[in-house]
Amino acid sequence: MRPTKCTVARAMFGFLVGAGTVAVMADEAGARTRFDGLWSVSIVTERGNCERGYRYPVAIVNGVVQHASNEGDASFSIAGRVVTSGAVSVSVRRGDQFAQGSGRLNVSAGEGRWVSPTSGCAGHWIAQRRDGGYGSYR
Numbered sequence: 001m002r003p004t005k006c007t008v009a010r011a012m013f014g015f016l017v018g019a020g021t022v023a024v025m026a027d028e029a030g031a032r033t034r035f036d037g038l039w040s041v042s043i044v045t046e047r048g049n050c051e052r053g054y055r056y057p058v059a060i061v062n063g064v065v066q067h068a069s070n071e072g073d074a075s076f077s078i079a080g081r082v083v084t085s086g087a088v089s090v091s092v093r094r095g096d097q098f099a100q101g102s103g104r105l106n107v108s109a110g111e112g113r114w115v116s117p118t119s120g121c122a123g124h125w126i127a128q129r130r131d132g133g134y135g136s137y138r
Contacts, residue, residue, distance in 0.1 A: 077093050
């Protein structure tokens with residue numbers, strides 16, 4: 001089954017929803033960040049033939065972007081990281097489809113852009129924190 005453009009856009013922001021492996025430096029791997037916690041991310045398609053919008057629950061744990069629940073969609077892979085400045089970057093792959101996104105978070109909200117060169121879709125994302133902040137998510 002070949003992935004569709006819409007599935008890649010959905011997975012992309014699954015932005016912050018997929019489970020994946022991120023290589024991090026040993027001294028950062030166990031360090032909690034001020035961005036750790038539960039987030040709600042809205043993804044909006046501005047260009048291309050992909051669905052118009054999505055909303056996903058997301059968790060950031062030790063600066064790593066992942067599913068907010070243990071029931072994440074394993075049909076795609078994501079690698080993402082938030083650094084201490086709040087800059088966030090993520091890449092998503094499903095089959096031969098690929099998308100990438102970047103932006104910035106503060107302790108309560110964030111925004112950025114995403115693009116999928118393989119589907120021709122692009123847009124922006126907006127994130128809102130849904131928990132009490134630092135230290136409230138495990």
